[in-house]
Structure formats: structure tokens, C-alpha cells
Amino acid sequence: xxxxxxxxxxxxxxxxxxxxxxxxxxxxxxxxxxxxxxxxxxxxxxxxxxxxxxxxxxxxxxxxxxxxxxxxxxxxxxxxxxxxxxxxxxxxxxxxxxxxxxxxxxxxxxxxxxxxxxxxxxxxxxxxxxxxxxxxxxxxxxxxxxxxxxxxxxxxxxxxxxxxxxxxxxxxxxxxxxxxxxxxxxxxxxxxxxxxxxxxxxxxxxxxxxxxxxxxxxxxxxxxxxxxxxxxxxxxxxxxxxxxxxxxxxxxxxxxxxxxxxxxxxxxxxxxxxxxxxxxxxxxxxxxxxxxxxxxxxxxxxxxxxx
Amino acid sequence: xxxxxxxxxxxxxxxxxxxxxxxxxxxxxxxxxxxxxxxxxxxxxxxxxxxxxxxxxxxxxxxxxxxxxxxxxxxxxxxxxxxxxxxxxxxxxxxxxxxxxxxxxxxxxxxxxxxxxxxxxxxxxxxxxxxxxxxxxxxxxxxxxxxxxxxxxxxxxxxxxxxxxxxxxxxxxxxxxxxxxxxxxxxxxxxxxxxxxxxxxxxxxxxxxxxxxxxxxxxxxxxxxxxxxxxxxxxxxxxxxxxxxxxxxxxxxxxxxxxxxxxxxxxxxxxxxxxxxxxxxxxxxxxxxxxxxxxxxxxxxxxxxxxxxxxxxxxxxxxxxxxxxxxxxxxxxxxxxxxxxxxxxxxxxxxxxxxxx
Numbered sequence: 003x004x005x006x007x008x009x010x011x012x013x014x015x016x017x018x019x020x021x022x023x024x025x026x027x028x029x030x031x032x033x034x035x036x037x038x039x040x041x042x043x044x045x046x047x048x049x050x051x052x053x054x055x056x057x058x059x060x061x062x063x064x065x066x067x068x069x070x071x072x073x074x075x076x077x078x079x080x081x082x083x084x085x086x087x088x089x090x091x092x093x094x095x096x097x098x099x100x101x102x103x104x105x106x107x108x109x110x111x112x113x114x115x116x117x118x119x120x121x122x123x124x125x126x127x128x129x130x131x132x133x134x135x136x137x138x139x140x141x142x143x144x145x146x147x148x149x150x151x152x153x154x155x156x157x158x159x160x161x162x163x164x165x166x167x168x169x170x171x172x173x174x175x176x177x178x179x180x181x182x183x184x185x186x187x188x189x190x191x192x193x194x195x196x197x198x199x200x201x202x203x204x205x206x207x208x209x210x211x212x213x214x215x216x217x218x219x220x221x222x223x224x225x226x227x228x229x230x231x232x233x234x235x236x237x238x239x240x241x242x243x244x245x246x247x248x249x250x251x252x253x254x255x256x257x258x259x260x261x262x263x264x265x266x267x268x269x270x271x272x273x274x275x276x277x278x279x280x281x282x283x284x285x286x287x288x289x290x291x292x293x294x295x296x297x298x299x300x301x302x303x304x305x306x307x308x309x
Numbered sequence: 310x311x312x313x314x315x316x317x318x319x320x321x322x323x324x325x326x327x328x329x330x331x332x333x334x335x336x337x338x339x340x341x342x343x344x345x346x347x348x349x350x351x352x353x354x355x356x357x358x359x360x361x362x363x364x365x366x367x368x369x370x371x372x373x374x375x376x377x378x379x380x381x382x383x384x385x386x387x388x389x390x391x392x393x394x395x396x397x398x399x400x401x402x403x404x405x406x407x408x409x410x411x412x413x414x415x416x417x418x419x420x421x422x423x424x425x426x427x428x429x430x431x432x433x434x435x436x437x438x439x440x441x442x443x444x445x446x447x448x449x450x451x452x453x454x455x456x457x458x459x460x461x462x463x464x465x466x467x468x469x470x471x472x473x474x475x476x477x478x479x480x481x482x483x484x485x486x487x488x489x490x491x492x493x494x495x496x497x498x499x500x501x502x503x504x505x506x507x508x509x510x511x512x513x514x515x516x517x518x519x520x521x522x523x524x525x526x527x528x529x530x531x532x533x534x535x536x537x538x539x540x541x542x543x544x545x546x547x548x549x550x551x552x553x554x555x556x557x558x559x560x561x562x563x564x565x566x567x568x569x570x571x572x573x574x575x576x577x578x579x580x581x582x583x584x585x586x587x588x589x590x591x592x593x594x595x596x597x598x599x600x601x602x603x604x605x606x607x608x609x610x611x612x613x614x615x616x617x618x619x620x621x622x623x624x625x626x627x628x629x630x631x632x633x634x635x636x637x638x639x640x641x642x643x644x645x646x647x648x649x650x651x652x653x654x655x656x657x658x659x660x661x662x663x664x665x666x
Contacts (some may be wrong), residue, residue, distance in 0.1 A: 003363075005393070039459065043645075053538060064590075079649070083649060083652075083653060086315055087653050087656055088317070088656070089653050089655070090652055090654045092398050092459055093599075093603065093652050094368050094649065094652065096400060096599065096648065097644075097645045097646075097648035097649040098649075099645070099646065100596070100641045100642075100644040100645030100648065101641070101642060101644075101645030101646060101649070102641065102645070103638050103641045103645075104638050104639055104641030104643070104644070104645060105346065105350070105642055106638070107637070107638025107639060107641070108450060108636060108637075108638070109350065109637055110351070111634075111635070111636050155610075175560065217645040219636055219637075219638060220638070224464075227460065227463055230460060231464070234457070234460075266475055266478075266479060268472070268475035268478065268479070269475055271467075271471045272467070272468045272471045272472070275464040275465070275468050276464075276468060278451070278460070278464050279446075279456075279460075279461050279464050279465070282456045282457065282460060282461060283456050286454045286455050286456045289455065295567045303315060
């Protein structure tokens with residue numbers, strides 16, 4: 003039994019890592035007041051560009067870097083549409099997802115079925131990785147897993163304890179007050195949305211460079227949408243993003259574990275999506291009770307003339 | 310850091326031709342953008358566009374197929390014009406469509422001996438009910454618990470997808486299908502007739518066009534339609550005016566879900582005559598319907614025309630997949646870019662844009 007649990011935790015962490023990167027990025031984007039429903043599109047573009055670059059250069063690191071750049075650039079399209087042109091954020095994000103799914107299919111066509119030569123390797127931490135049980139459980143992952151974990155306190159600290167964080171949150175809560183204090187609202191929002199896109203791109207690249215590791219058309223399979231839901235579940239707090247991401251990583255592991263027991267794979271595939279709806283439902287009640295919620299200016303464009 | 314700013318000046322009056330011009334301009338820019346994307350990805354855009362047009366509109370067969378694909382797009386798209394007008398972002402029409410297909414298949418399997426004049430209306434009714442039920446979930450979550458309908462309606466697409474697969478791979482798999490994941494063929498009475506030697510199941514087409522007119526009249530000529538429009542444009546104002554937001558939100562979601570369900574019913578009872586895996590029933594009609602609705606500027610009558618255009622794009626998209634060896638997802642580039650430019654071009658109707666550096 004203990005072995006089963008350990009194996010499940012061991013598998014849940016890498017499974018949750020793409021979600022963690024995506025959610026951390028979306029937390030920042032939404033904190034600035036911009037909802038980006040294009041996460042699925044940015045993740046899949048990260049997955050395909052990360053794979054393509056890693057495969058052609060032989061470097062997983064370059065692949066991840068490329069994925070971050072591509073994710074950030076795509077996010078800028080949404081930023082321009084929603085911040086500068088002030089179009090409907092729901093529709094613009096949705097369009098970005100469609101665009102990402104389409105372009106990734108075309109770019110990835112020639113990589114379908116190729117095994118990745120330059121996949122990420124688990125890193126060996128002297129001492130820790132050799133510990134009995136614990137070493138096997140917590141210290142046999144690749145660098146991106148640890149980086150993701152380290153980003154959680156770092157991004158929490160920036161958000162709550164630094165000037166950058168205060169500025170970001172003020173733009174998302176009350177943009178006209180921030181503007182009056184001399185904050186460039188549009189610039190902060192552009193930066194936050196671009197950061198969100200870079201993180202989504204990295205999350206996607208983690209799928210194709212480490213987790214799978216291969217390119218399969220549509221391989222994100224809804225992960226980007228789960229990220230948007232996890233952002234709400236996290237109540238826009240990086241610490242809860244970690245909890246949510248690993249929880250959903252665990253659900254994915256559960257799917258694989260239950261399948262050999264004769265449970266229909268189709269019913270198991272529904273699990274993460276049904277659970278997401280339940281989580282959204284529960285967090286809506288919780289948020290109402292604690293009087294906490296979305297950044298007040300989420301989904302509203304800001305213009306000085308119309309305040 | 311100083312960014313160039315775009316200033317918006319609200320238009321007090323706008324010339325008659327402006328909405329048409331901005332839409333045409335937006336579409337032209339969208340095509341240009343798509344052409345550039347294609348060129349960058351190593352596909353000759355002129356060849357691709359020509360093949361798409363040829364495939365969708367350039368032959369009698371192409372036109373027949375385009376009209377066939379127009380049917381589910383009108384149904385789902387008209388429903389979405391209503392939902393979006395009421396500011397309910399139902400982006401799960403694809404799932405509602407699939408549940409409509411499941412419900413229709415259930416009736417066709419349960420009552421194969423019923424005569425056609427009973428069975429066909431029953432199919433339409435349960436198809437609508439299936440989709441309406443699936444849309445009611447996000448609607449109730451939204452109105453009672455304030456859960457965002459964008460995410461829940463989309464999550465339910467994945468659930469519906471797996472539900473169809475579960476049925477065709479499991480309990481509903483036919484006895485005579487040589488191992489394919491499909492149900493047995495519907496009885497002849499449960500098959501919606503088509504125009505001879507085409508796949509155009511005309512009863513569904515007629516119902517779709519009638520419903521488009523009906524929804525148009527509902528929106529423009531009734532008190533309820535007025536309330537839906539006011540709620541969509543300004544939810545707060547509608548509340549002050551004593552309108553029942555919950556009722557309106559539920560209603561537009563349920564109708565839009567029901568129409569998507571009808572679309573799914575039409576696919577199984579008018580074309581395939583059985584339930585098949587989801588990708589065989591719908592190449593994403595429910596998502597394309599979102600573009601149908603926005604491209605029609607949320608006008609249900611205009612949605613008939615935009616359904617025809619996007620139906621042609623789907624048929625043409627199939628053609629370039631084969632001719633130019635492109636993946637199925639290629640059409641999504643059109644969807645994404647067109648949607649972006651259509652919503653962006655809408656701004657020019659309300660504002661004058663000035664660039665300040």
C-alpha cells in the first residue's frame with residue numbers, strides 16, 4: 003500500500019508540472035486584470051516549438067527557451083487585442099487557442115512519430131537522491147520540476163512582498179487609482195500577459211520534452227483549460243497553484259492506475275474535467291464565504307477617457 | 310517606458326456603410342494574415358486558397374457538401390447568437406451537439422418499430438432536450454452559484470466526447486459492425502430523408518432556417534428579446550429595470566444548447582444513421598459555430614449566410630488536407646484569425662481610432 007502511494011506521488015509531480023507552470027503564469031496575467039483563455043493555444047505552441055527546437059538543436063534547454071519566447075509572443079497578440087484594442091477578452095483568448103491549435107498542427111506535422119533525442123534527464127543531487135525511499139520519491143526528477151517548485155515561493159514573494167507585486171495587484175484591482183499614482187496600466191498588463199504566455203509555453207514544452215517526450219497533435223488535450231480553472235481554484239495565489247496542479251497530476255496518475263483494473267478508459271478520461279467543474283463549484287462557495295475573489299478589474303479594459 | 314497609444318474617440322454618428330466596410334476590411338486583413346502564416350509555414354497561400362474555394366464552392370458536389378455542413382452550423386450558430394446576445398458565453402456547443410446525438414441515438418435504438426411520422430418528430434424533440442440539458446448544467450451553476458460558464462461549458466465538451474466514445478466502444482457497440490466502434494444502423498423510420506443523391510437532409514435544413522427566423526423575431530420583436538438584449542449590453546441596468554437576470558440567463562443557455570443538440574441529432578439521424586466516435590460525427594461544428602455567430606455580428610438571419618461560408622471552408626479544408634498533405638487542425642488557423650479580426654473590426658463601428666506616438 004505504502005509503495006502504491008509513493009509510486010502515485012512520484013508520478014503525480016511530473017504530471018502536474020505543466021499545469022503548475024501554466025497556472026503560475028495565468029495567476030500573474032489575471033492579477034493584472036486580463037483573463038487569457040488562450041492558455042491551451044499557448045501551451046500547444048510551446049509543446050510544438052519546444053520539441054522542434056530541442057530535436058533540431060539537440061538541446062532540451064534551447065527547446066524550453068524557444069517555447070517560452072513563442073508563448074510570450076502569442077500572448078502579446080491577446081494583449082494587443084484586449085488591452086490596446088479593448089476587444090472582448092473571452093473571444094480574443096478563444097481565438098488565440100484556435101490559432102495555436104491550428105499552427106501547431108502544421109508546424110508539428112513532420113515531427114509526428116519521432117522519438118526525442120534530447121529529452122530532459124533526472125538530475126542527481128549528491129546525498130539527497132541516495133536517501134532511502136525519500137530519495138526515490140522526491141529527488142529523482144528533472145530540473146524543470148524543481149524549478150517549478152522554486153518558482154512558487156519566489157512568485158508568491160514578488161506578488162505580496164515587493165513593489166512590483168503591489169503595482170501588479172493594484173492594476174488588477176483598481177486601474178484608475180493605479181493610473182492616478184503614475185503607474186502605466188497598459189505596460190504592466192502587457193508585461194503580465196506576456197509573462198503568463200511564457201510560462202504557458204514552458205508548461206507545454208515540459209509535456210513534449212520531458213513528460214511524453216514526443217510531439218502528438220493536440221497533445222495538451224485540454225490541459226490549458228484546466229490551467230484557467232486552477233487559477234480560480236488557486237484564488238490567484240501561487241501557493242495554492244502548486245496544490246491544485248499536483249492534485250490534478252494525481253488525478254491523471256489515478257487514470258492510468260485504474261485502467262488495468264477494468265474501468266473504462268473513457269469514463270476515467272472524464273475524471274479531470276468533472277473534477278474541474280466540482281472544484282470550480284466548490285471554490286465559488288468558498289470565495290463567497292471568505293469574501294475573496296477575482297481581481298476586481300478582471301476582464302475590464304481600462305481607458306483614461308472613460309473612467 | 311512610453312508606449313505609442315491608440316486613442317479612442319466615441320462616434321456620435323456613424324455612416325450607414327460603416328458596419329459593412331469594417332467587416333469587409335476585417336475579413337480582408339484576416340485573409341492577408343492567414344496568407345502570411347501559410348507562406349511562413351511553407352505552404353503557397355494562393356494555391357491553398359484556390360483549393361479551398363474550389364473544394365467548397367467550385368463544383369456541384371462541393372456545394373452539396375457545403376450545404377450539408379451548413380445545417381449543423383446554422384442550428385448551433387443561431388443558438389449561440391442568442392446566448393452571446395444575453396452575454397452568456399456558451400462555448401460548449403460542441404458538447405451539447407454530441408449529447409443531442411446520444412439522445413437521438415437512444416430513441417432510435419429504443420423504438421425502431423415506431424412509424425416515421427412519430428419517430429422523426431421524437432428525434433427532433435429529444436435531440437433538443439439532450440443539448441438543452443447539457444447546457445443547463447453550466448447555466449444553473451452560473452445563475453445559482455456564480456460559477457463561470459465559459460469554463461464549465463467547455464469542460465463538458467470533453468465529458469460529452471468521452472461519453473460518446475464510451476457508448477460506441479462499450480454498451481452501444483453494434484452487433485454487426487466488424488469490430489468498428491459504431492452502433493448498428495438506425496431503422497429506416499429513424500432516418501431523416503435527404504435530397505436525392507446528396508447528403509442534404511432537407512427537413513433539418515428547413516427546421517434550421519425556420520428556427521433562425523424565429524430566434525430573429527424573438528430578439529427583435531418581443532419583450533423577452535428586448536430583455537435579453539438589455540441584459541447582454543448592460544446587466545446592471547437590466548437589474549435596476551426589474552428584469553429577471555437568472556431567468557434570462559437560463560433561457561438563452563437552454564435554447565442555445567437545445568439548438569446545438571438538434572445539430573447533433575441531424576448528423577446521426579440525417580447522415581450517419583448511427584452513433585460513431587465524436588470526431589466522425591462533428592469536425593468541431595460547435596466551435597466553428599462560435600465564429601458563425603460573431604461573423605454574423607450576432608444576427609440570427611446573417612448566421613445562415615455565415616454558416617454557408619464556414620461550411621464551405623470546412624469542405625475546402627478537407628480538400629487541402631488531402632491535396633496539400635496538411636493536418637486536420639489547419640482549418641483552426643482560419644477560425645482563430647477570422648475571429649480575432651472580426652471582433653477587432655467591430656471597434657471601428659463605435660470608435661474613431663487615432664494613433665498617438
